Amino acid sequence: MPNSSSTVNKKGFLSEIVPMWVAIFGLVFATGSLVAQEAESSEDSDKVVEEDEDEEDSEEALDEEVVGEDGEASDEESESAYADEEMEEVITTGTYMPISDPTALIVRYTAADIEAMGVTDLSDFFRKIPEQFNSTTPQTSTSFATGDELGGDSGGLYYNFNLSTVNLHGMGSGNTLVLLDGRRVAGFGGSERDIVNILGIPMEAIEAVEIQLDGGSAVYGADALGGVVNFITKKNYRGITLNMKQDNSYTGADDYTSGVTFGFNWAKFRTTISLETSEREPIINAKTGHNTLDFRHLFGEAYDYRDYNYSQPGIVKEWNGSVRYPGPYYSDWYINGSFNIDWDKRNFIAQLPLDHTGLNSTVDDFNYGLENITPYNRLEPVNGAHSSRDGGVMNIYYDLNENVEIFLNSRYSTDNSFQQNFSIYSLAMRLVVPASNAYNPFGRPMFVTYVPGNEQDTGILPIPFRKAEGVNKNVTIGVKWKYAGENEIELSVTEGRSSNRQLYFQSSTRRERYAPGTDEFYRRLASPDPEVAFNLFGNGTVGGAPFRDFLGNTARRIGTNRVTEIALRASGFWFELNGERISYAFRYSQRAIRYTNRYQYLAGLFDYDFDYNAVWNGISEPVSRNNSFSFEFWLPVFSHEEAKLWGKELQLTIKNIRTGNFNWGVIGGFDFNFDLGEGWAWDPSTTDWTTVPVYSYQYGIDRDEADFIKYAEHDNAPSIGFYYEPMQDVTVRVNYSKNVEPPLTSQLYDSYDDSEWFVYDVLDPCDTTEGEPKSVFYERVPYRYSWANPNLKSSVSENWSVRVNWSPEFFQNFELDLTYADRSHKDKVDRGLNYRNEPTALCYDVIASRTPEGALDFINYDYFNAHEDSTKTLTTNITYRMQGDLIGLIETRLAYNAYIERKREPLKGLVFSALGTMRDPDKYTGRFQVFWDKGRLNMNMTARYTPGYLNDRAHYCRWQQIVNEVGECAQFAPWGANGVYGGYLSMDVGSLTTIDFSFAYRFSPEFSLRFSSQNLFNRNAPITIRDRKPYDATRWDARGRVLSMSFSYSPSFY
Template sequence: QRVTGSRLKGGDPTANVVSLTAEDMARRGISTMEELFRQMPWAYASNTSQSSRYFDAPVDVDREIGTGDGMGIGVSFANLRALGSENSLILVNGRRVSGRGGSEYNAVNLVNIPLSAIERVDIDLGSASAIYGSDAIGGVINFITKKRFTGLEATVRQELSATDADRRVMSVRGGYAWDSGSVTANLSRDESEPVNNRKIWTSMDYRDLLGPEYDRRNSIAQPGIVCQQAGGFFGTYWLVFPRCERGAPSLQLPLGHSGVGATVDDFTQELALFDYVPPQNGWVSESLGLNVRAEQYLGDGLMVYGEALLSEHDAYIEARTFADGYIIGADNAYNPFGYNVAVTYAPFREVESGQFPTANDESVHTMQTVNLGTVWRFGGSHELDVSVTRSESEQESTAWRARYHRTEDEPTAAEFYRILSSPDPNVAFNPFGDGSAQSADLSSFLVPTFDFGGRTVGTTIELVLRGNLLEIWGGPINYVVGVEDRTRKIGRNWSWFADRGRDVLDYWEDAYAVPEPESGLRAEFMELGFPLFGAKNARPGARELYVSLQARRDTHTFTGPQGGIERIRGGFEPNAYRAWQPGVGWVDAWGPEYDTLQGTANILDAEKKDTTPRIGLLYKPLDSLSIRAAWTESFHPPLFSQQFSVEDIRMRDFGLFFQDYLHPDRGEDDFVFVSLPLIDAPYDPEIKSEYADKLSLGIDWRSESIPGLRWRVDWSQTDFTDKIADASNFTGIHPELIAGNEKVIQRDENGYPISATRGLVNLAVKVSEYVETSVQYSFDTNFGRVTPRLTYSRFLEEYFQLTEVAEPTSRLGTQHGSDRYRLTGQLTWQWERLAADLFVYYTPGYTNDRPGSCNNVVGRCLTSFQQLPAIEATSLTTVDGSASYWFDNGLRLRAGGRNLFKRESPSPWSFSGILGYDPTRWDARSRVLYLELTWAMQD
């Protein structure tokens, strides 16, 4: 059995580990790992099933955002203390598993961890990098799977959501044991539905709630908006990228007009705003999970074991469907203009009726982890553990859209363009009206537009020797020594239907001259535990004193290119594309040629290494009082893509417009607007590793005079320095903070800016200081045991600085930061076979300080595209409850609900108004009622 936070036999008593058993999680009413971390005050929901498609996290909050290469579907990550999901290390049975397929950040996708296979979850918020290496800066989450089970158990669960996000879970567990071994298997299936947004809010016009600036209705509407298609010398270019003729007005039929029999005079320049609420959030999904563990003893001291965790998660979500930039030919039966027009049309009515196929995204995420090992116990107290772990994750995602431009060889092209220009009203596409007179066959309109594939494979060989050394005052010295050898390969490719048809990009081969970059790690580690005072020599004031020393030496190796390739820009040619021209057919079209790369990449080796130390202390002056303290320093090396690129660092042929807050001539103004020559640095061979210093202190007191009374307090601080970020993330958003960074803005001896560099930068520091205290009292009554518990958690500090002289930017209590504090109350009642739990969660209000940009000049929006006024969100209190009962025949019934009183989102606005609620603070499944049946037959 592995213990989180240490490889010592029996664990390290100085580690701050929070453990939640399968029963604890069941009492909370959760059915996925995502829901577990939503409830934890030290976890920030930056990337979940409800936010991954929309949330654009600042670099200091999270870098593994789902809206990147994987389109944000089928992904969910844990982000401990808002330090980034890439810094929250996830283990299974104490061993690493692969992160999302194709991603350099080793953030593990929680959808591939089946809850039914988990016996308990250990979370170490302290300092585990000296044990597990990099990625553990924010903390460690260790999923311990079920094992050594004999018998048969089956569970069926049905959840009903107030917003239609229902879920069904089925699992079967079986196990068999013999004299010298055992085997356990767990199979699970999970089906879920997306959130029905229209049960939460019904209008994109928020003016009555938030003020005149908050109207997010738009004119991509039904009836469609039309204009004369652009022509001229480069007219064929606009066949690929349809647009209005310069000066041509945008026109629309009145609301309610079908488009049949319309004349030019029926169109108006007064465009109607359309109120469209996206129908879904989350996914239609199916998950399958299989976990198998087998072990066999070969004599008294030798055991061999094997375990496998296999999972697949299929996800599907509807996207907004619209026909954007369609060219409707002059011959179209519904076109009254007599010339080709460009149309933007949202076929809402046709989508609702099923006539127009719905745009959608779909993905498949798989993970296969296999671990084989042997344990040899010898010499009374010594143990040698040798293991090999291979973990592979893959991702395939596809986006289907009703795109306009198609190539000659696409199967749907001929029919699609025929419908757009047909003079037959029974065949022609009608984008001019309200959709009520649509008779065309639209099955050819939806086509694949973007594919992404990713694969990550990691192999780890680990050798660990542990045991006891000589006896000292309080007991034997515990020791661990070991080595770890790890390799990781990452494959990634995109395929999209661009101007010339289907373009395929092998990301690594094309940009880094290696098909699958491989990184290596060799680590040596040790642990020593010194029981200075213990049962043997305990005395008043020193019942126990334990000192833990840990150290790990990590050497990361990389091989990749650093320059050597010159990019030759392509020209603008009259036959770059083939495009469809209504009334003519396929023609050559103007367009830019592809860039070409010349030269030979300089392939080099790079190495990043450092030592991670840790010192821990446990002191018990009384049997009822424990005091823990620990310090550690950890590091995280730069990614492959941050150290390598085939292209050289070069001066660009365009500049950077920058608000210089340190300009010598700014006078009484805040800044001077300047244009600077721009240096493009696609890689940085001198980028520093990221570092973190951690301090933690904990007190645990159990009353001797009042049995059952317990009080705990835990404090910790993390100073995260040299965090790697892209400087371009700050030159536009936070120019006042980056102006003093000489790596980004270069200045002469008088302080005048002379150039800017677009590349990587090490942030000065991000600080997270957190305290949590809880009190509980367990007592017996004639009707069972009752335990009330109250937990108060607070972030004392959460800020970052871009430079050492920059003003700190606090995230606390803002959209992109942790809650200032949380209160959690729990009441547990246990009486023989009956158990019940009540949970109350309180979070204070917060400030949505990044609500998006103004659409136009109105109210407090003095200019278009300035930042909207901040929104003050209200507090939120939710109540969960559950109850269970074991029957004589092995049947257990569990029922309960989450958010029983159906409390609404504390903010009616998030992600620039895309959603009418904030899914980072509120679960959009709203009230969830569930019923669970478990039948068990055990030896």
Template sequence: MDGTFDWTRASKASICAFLLAFAPLTGALAQTSDDASDDGYVAPAAPASDTSSDAAAPAAAAPAAAAPAAAAAPAAAAASASAASAPTTNLNNVAVTGTAIARPDAATALPVTVYSAKELRQQGITSTPQLLQQIAGNDTSSGPGLNTGSQITGGASFADLRGLGANKTLILLNGRRLATNSLEGNGAATDLNTIPFAAIDHVEVLRDGASALYGTDAIGGVINFITKKNLNGGNVDLQYTMPTRSGGGNSSTLSATFGKGDFDKDGWNVMGTISYQRSGEINTNSRDFITPLNPNIQAVSSNTFSSNYNQGSIFANAQPGCNAKGEIPDSYFGDPTSGACYENYTALGAEVQQKYEEPSFFGQASYKINDKNKVSASYLYSRKTTYSISAPAPTSGSIEVQPGTKYYPGNGITPAPTAVQDPDGSFDPTKPVSLYYRTVPAGPRVNKGVNENHRVVLDFTGRFLNGFHYDTAFSYNQSSSDYDEVRGEINQTEGPNSLQAQINDGNYNPFDTNLSDAERQILLNAQTTGQIEAGKTRAYVWDGKIDHEIGNWFGAGQSALALGAQYRHETLDVHIDPYLAARSPSSGLSGNKISESRDVEGVFGELNVPILDNLELDAQARYDNYSDVGDTINPKVSLRYQPLKQLTLRASYAEGFHAPTLFDLYEPLSNTYSEGGLNDPVLCPGGKVAAGGSQVRDCNTQFQEAEGGNQNLKPEKSKSWSAGFVLQPIKYVTLTADFWAVELSQQIGVPSGAYIFANTPTDSSIYHRNDDGSLDYFVNRNENLGKLETNGEDVQLDAHLPSDYGTFTFSLQGTYTNKYDFQNVKDGPYYNNVGVYSLQSNTVVFRWKQNITLGWHKGPMSLGVVNHYSSGYQDAYQYPGHYKVHDYVTWDTYGSYAFDNGLQLTVGSNNVFDVDPVYSDQTYAGNAGYDARYASGVGRTVYGRLSYSF
């Protein structure tokens, strides 16, 4: 596609909806006398404040600002937006994430938590992915060490509320959706690096299903990033962060923000933010909790240097003793001695933290057309370049040594298999042997991922006809991802420069660890470099809504109605270079191209009715029609009851429908390596070698796994419930608690390799085997896996105590998960994932996660301490002595001083006690020895931040 949207493809319903939406705008421009009003922007509330209570007592203030809650609650949501894909309510009334109705306060029945970006920056947080650590209800994140195998994300990071999947957490910027990532299977979710953190004023997190309002992909919740508004002046920030351990990893952030024009007085405002971040890499060999090899970490490979070779049941190594770097005898793990070796691939090339750089820009201009109407335009740009390092390339049997050639075993240079290696005398010198080799002399594979994002929004907002409020906008979102091979990828079998050809010609000895200069040059000549994959997603969106008070039906206050519509055209284009793919077998890619699109049309309504003075009903419903998977209606209803001034009760019920993404449907098959610790169900059933099998090749190892889309997928459907309260027993204390539950059916995902091997018949066509019976690869497509049932509680306690010695603050946020059970197939057995690393999902759901902040503020000075806690869980493989992953507890501390001349200095330390990540024997994500999704291997960092405001 050329990127130009063909409006001739739009349906008549879409065109009519467009014309109707702009009809009120025409009338609005002519209005000059009714309800004149302005933006009325107010600073946001303290971080992590709940906006759902309108009790008069103040909420807990941030360490740097002890603001009373009566002003804080509505202010926290003043800049947020909510409507079909985004309505932003302006001109006196405010909106809260999760409702489309403009109202004079922020009190709703929804559990919305607000995080102040100013306070997050004081804690050393400089990017949106770091924010995830502050959200207890976020079950996973993309840690800095998540960079190997199928977990390479090209530098992208994703949110995952409730652990339902990143594609079920909707990410908004000023209330409107952002483009999804376009690199391989990550195309279902929004890369958080898209959002320039320097432009953010505050963040609103709705921990409740919102498909009835925003669209069908908001089952898990919504995270709404709100940018600064009506800024007149500016600031410059510089932060430098440094790990206290050796090994590098220093990072720096520079940002500058400037705004001019007072929207209230001048009728216009322009604002722009430019920022630049960069970080150095940290190699795993600088962290002793990963290397040298822990004997209980079985993240090893059968691809070794020097090479293992295979023929029939023989799996042997020509170099006795396995003395090359990273090699380990198979007997090391208690296996029967076969004369073969394992390779500790983590020690040969992996990272605790990746090297990256990211420039970004956000600009916004607002103009008051008249006292009732305004127009605004914004542009966002970000480009993150990440370098990922992984172990030298494996061959996995793709290269063969032919009989009669120079290095064939038993042909003079390479010894024939010994009696231990070939106890049955079955070696046949007339047949080739296949190599399980790792190209260590070529060095680790280095890949470059570039994620670039553009977003343009043109928004019209205003009032007409005595109080009708409208909000309509056009937006364009584009996310592109390029994946380049920089070095270390080896052409194994294609053409005269391939490693296969050089071995056949006798120029390269795969069984010798002492290579000549000529042999090293052969490896360099066989390297493949260049852009192997490029992907792009686009979304052309129009949305609009109208809301208005419709009468005092029950004598308890004005009822209000909002109606809206949305049209969205999505495209997905992915190109894989067939030439490079054929010469890069360890990339797992093949020469495929995707060019797909879909149209989504939606209409929605929301009715808010005060039934009694202290009882309010809110009902929402949305209809969506997908051009490729059908239509759906999603309702939601919520109640808010305030029996006492100090107590608010709330409850909600919602239904959801999550259509399979374009990637879910059309992603071509691509090979990756499965998780480790698998046993071939034919040649090593139950971990015991069978006839024709090999301990090293077929047992306790990784296999090639071909993953891809499935056009027969059905949509996921959900039901969710929540009930809770907000209590302010005394003036300076607020307690919030909410019970939540979600049922998800027909969930879309890829079963784990362990599940496939245990539950798929051995004669199934998903198994693709070599001539000798060994497993070449197995196919594992996206499937509708069955049901998922989860429930738990969110709690939040905020308190602040003003005194002559300053203001002391306390904030606790925690999520307790009672249940997380899922099926891998329809009507199949349920697997528990709470407090257990499930080999069926390759994830863990924490029983309890919390963040606690203690703060003090007086005059220009602020101090704070932050605690992060995740409860322990049952380990993945439970090797002797390591049945449980321990609790993970870290502490941060910071202090700041604001000078009279606009300068502010902040210093602090994250993980101040230099705690190692807790040990885990999982081999699925990141580095062996810990789970990079849930813990960081960076260790203690110290930082300094200098800010200047003018």
């Protein structure tokens, strides 16, 4: 059995890393020495020739060299002499033109900006920036309704504790396009939406992160409705830099990261390689301030999450008599085939007192009756996972001649994560304990639900766990040809692949007859020897010897993603217009995205292997194909050289992309078969094996009945922008863009035929049988539920943005930047099922189907194109700089981000707004930053303010709480009235202000040391409840205060 202990070993980690760095240093030192010797020999020869030709010129060159060295020595006081050189390949976000698009709404964070934040990985970085809303992270992987739309991804991305995503504007990770050097990368393994896991991108390799906030379909095609994140990697690096960092988290989530970047130029060959390795521990929930599932003292009587079905000591019930389906007694069905009920047996429930070990117990020692049961009360110990990640990025360039260049860009990363499952459903044992068991005093087999918490704490039994193994690969090979000056043609091929495998190790209540450890398991379950037997009755302090085979691999999920793109681009400059040259770019690409997703269950009598795509879509590896042609033009209408009376400068950018999206799948043809055979089951009454009927299930497609359908749709996504400088110190940028996204395969196709079931207690407010609309109550109404709608249209987002920058001449070093953005998301793919609790939704034809007379016929819960989502934001940034010999450089920045409007209108006239709630962005946020740099020192302090919000999903009132009118759940009583069978309670959550701080000292141009702290004053989370945790991990970083120390070393090899 795999070792269930933590995979993170700090001593072993360092002992493996240090030799690797030594080897790398030795290799690069040797290479660097050879290159340096070659360069020195070449330089000496050149100098001899120059002295022979012109001694005077040689002396002048020497003087210039001395001056240059003095200047470099001065520069080294502020930055390393071995920092990145200016890249020959200029990568800009939002355009393929050789110049940046001045009209695009782009925010840029350099590697220095990221380092000053004190963050360790990209998940931490995106938590800090205002452009990001709640996304999926290892901390929130088990959270629902986070505001990140993962529910529409058929890849099943919930519970992936090795995943972190980007969610711009709260439009969902699936609507945010993530690029690496302007090119697509494979999404998380199994993700249909091609959602990229940013944890697979090494921080060490990043030169800058550019975020385009006004969508990017006009350049990049689909998947960019919410915006674009472009990770620009280091290139043309000369030298070597070693970085190491250690985080110490107040809640135990420590992190250890090491990275190295090295590169050299040799004749026509250039390469840059960045490597990174990291280890991170999970968050210890007890260190967040709580260690109970009983929150009644904080929030009221309804907030009690202790479990009354599973506990320690075990909860004892009568056995239902079934060998094949063992469980608690409800009727005589498994005993004699009748539905007669023995109420004494059905109501039987017993438990030993908390201080009883279970040894030598009698039936008189037990407490009887539900009111005397002690519930299980243990908060899940950790949030997140033990994770180990390794990654590397390599960029290679080779000049065939002055005009032709061959390049290769590649990334490879792996992650291995380990998470102990402390969920009650993972820990609990549900077993029929035979009468022969040493701790069973009842003299007959009893059904016991037991949580072996103490045994797992002491190592008697291993803790259930999950492992995740991920691999990410990306390779781009291409050639560039420069012609006619600064014009260029590029042909490239990109292949990205990713895989993710999750393995579940649990204690199955049904073990395979010949599986490893099965005989020993049942021997202990039936043993009369207390030194051997499992004790499911006591408090866990007395039991049998350790049992390492207690766990088995019960299930696994395997997903893959693959993206292939071939692109041909021509870009450069045309003729001169008003003192500047027109810039252009043309690009044609063909892209294919594939994914697979399989789930296997391996325990007990079932061997379940389910290929989601093959069953529901008809193809094991669906392919979404895209052909696109785009053009871009930058036109200098007039420039400073030819300024007009009405302005100093005006630039115009025009873009458009024509995309064709193609897909294949099936409608209907679902084929379900099961065969009856024999299998082994353990009989607790005889403590021996017996044969029982076993069904084997087969799912598939009857291709004679299925209709294979091709989806094809062509869209245009134009963009137009203006850059206007009305006066010397004011600039105005205006941009309009249209962005498109085709529907998913799982939204278009479904092999399962439409099913008609019934919904009960329906109030129809729009019955028109008598002319005027009136309300009519139905006891039940049929509804149609299908996963397919091949008539869906592409989603469209229309974005407007205006950005004004003012840098007044009379107030030097002051800058004001205002940005207004209006985003309208139309034809978003939605489901009628989402509005089953909204009576007025029945007034719309897309939801309700009516008879010719106007009576409600049936309800449609299928996919449909929603009307419109609207978001309007205002962002203000104020910057002021002071500089002097005495104080150095001081820069202050004040940022304010506000949502003016955010509403959903899925059906025209039916408007929802959740702004300022748990599921939507905050109404506003604020940030104040101070940066100071003087000589060898620099310091950065950032204060972030998050306002209070409404937790509108604080607690779901279950039917038992409504029937018994427990606390605030009484507002939903009586249960079932007007079709209401449950509901959510809300609570107000307070505001939060945190301060981050970092301080760096440069001992020399080669060596610097940085100390930093996130949440410096260790501000606790505002009091609330989320996913049975006493904090909201989507808004508060549960790592608490994080103290970090890092160093950077760049030896002078070159």
